[in-house]
Amino acid sequence: MIARRPWTTRTALALLAALLPGGPAWAGSAAQPGQTVGLPVGAQLPVGFYFVNLSSFGVRDTRPLDSESNVNLPTFAWATPWTIADARLQFFVTQPVVASSGRGAPYQSGVGQPLLAAQLAWDLGNDLGFSYLFGGYLPIETRFLTQSASITQRFAVSYTGNGWNLTANLLHGIFIDDRSPTGTLYPDYLNLDLTATRKLGQWQVGAVAFGSTDLPTGVGSDRPQGQIAVGGLVGYNFGPVNLQAYLTRDVVERNYGRRETRGWLRAIVPLYQDKGEVEPNRTLVTRRQGE
Template structure:
């Protein structure tokens, strides 16, 4: 095998093991990590303010002969503005991923992922229902074992947050601007679906979560589309200004990832500034006060 081809194949194998990141020429994954919005009522308006949110996850995939490990960190700044557009609250998000991966026992590689810049419109429909639309872009990077090509992301979410519930569905649709990386891996467009059904009990939050992802058709003959469905459980606790959430997921269906994955997730939500008139005492960030 030609040296350049062998190097590209190794990079592809490593990246195949990073959920939501690029993989080899014959298979690929979404630019947005599947499951990354689980636990959040993404269809609802945030209270006006500035927030820091970090989601860190570690997963082990049952690849042979050795398992493959990945760590993905998604530090995010979220700004919920006091401004309205078409009766929707205008919100902005900036995320700078950092990832590390080891494919089948190989040495770890680590690096920064694609920055995400996004704006969201969130509508309060009344009766504790909300819907939102997010539009953003993943910027190109040179980190070779991760997705390199720029892409656009559209996200459509619906949430019910009444009676201490968080019932949310968030559909993520990604479109790559360049279907090939400089080293040759194919980047298909994708669909992800993140689902949450959780309820608060005092300061605690407990519930079930699930997510699925699939590559969209490319028309390439040797293309092997990736897909998965994972389910799990979530627990959260409101410590006052800071909210922590943890959830564990396990693939029940996988296609062309090389094996099923078990992944643990930990999210911290830190309000840097909030309009106190919009925050109901005793509630976490992820449940907005409904102003009837």
């Protein structure tokens, strides 16, 4: 797995409402829903150092003009040779960069919240893996994005046998401060990223889905947000570089101001790997299973 998994706002659009004249101070989560689909995040990475970049562009059908956002999540991942309680210790650092335009307004751009995280990944045998990630998003001053520091924990399970990647990743976010300096409410949140893909030679194809929901805040004026999106993924192994592309569309949305269509492109670049652990002819970065 190469994380998200990790980042800065549920979508940049979730906070654009706060910029609109007379608009309410809506919430946004720290982790972008859908950012980990396509990756076997429950499985151990081969020992090594990796660079992963996930870039996505979304259009939400707001009226009278569409709202747009571009999110980039460059991540460095280090899969160490060390173990704790039989789990591989892995570290992740992500520095998001975001640009967005609400309802045809001029684009704004800036850096999002850096993520620092550690993960324990267990090989359970029979091509099953489970991981637990714990980390934090650091505070920033980019006003159109989530600003408050938060804690993130993620629970993932993956099956990677017979060319399959069947993965579920549950993300739970807890904000340190529940209000931004301008009064935006930050509810805790749950995101669920789902992957069901199959390797066909150098290709990888399949279905993806994700959902997100704000957790109750007890604030009467709160307008909790949520969404469910589905789509398809295709990937190809070019040798040292793996590419994945997927397209998703909201089928359900709540308080986002209409549904979003988003295209995603991910590049996975192993900067160093222990070749003895790498699965031959891989389409994903996965660890060779024990014989």
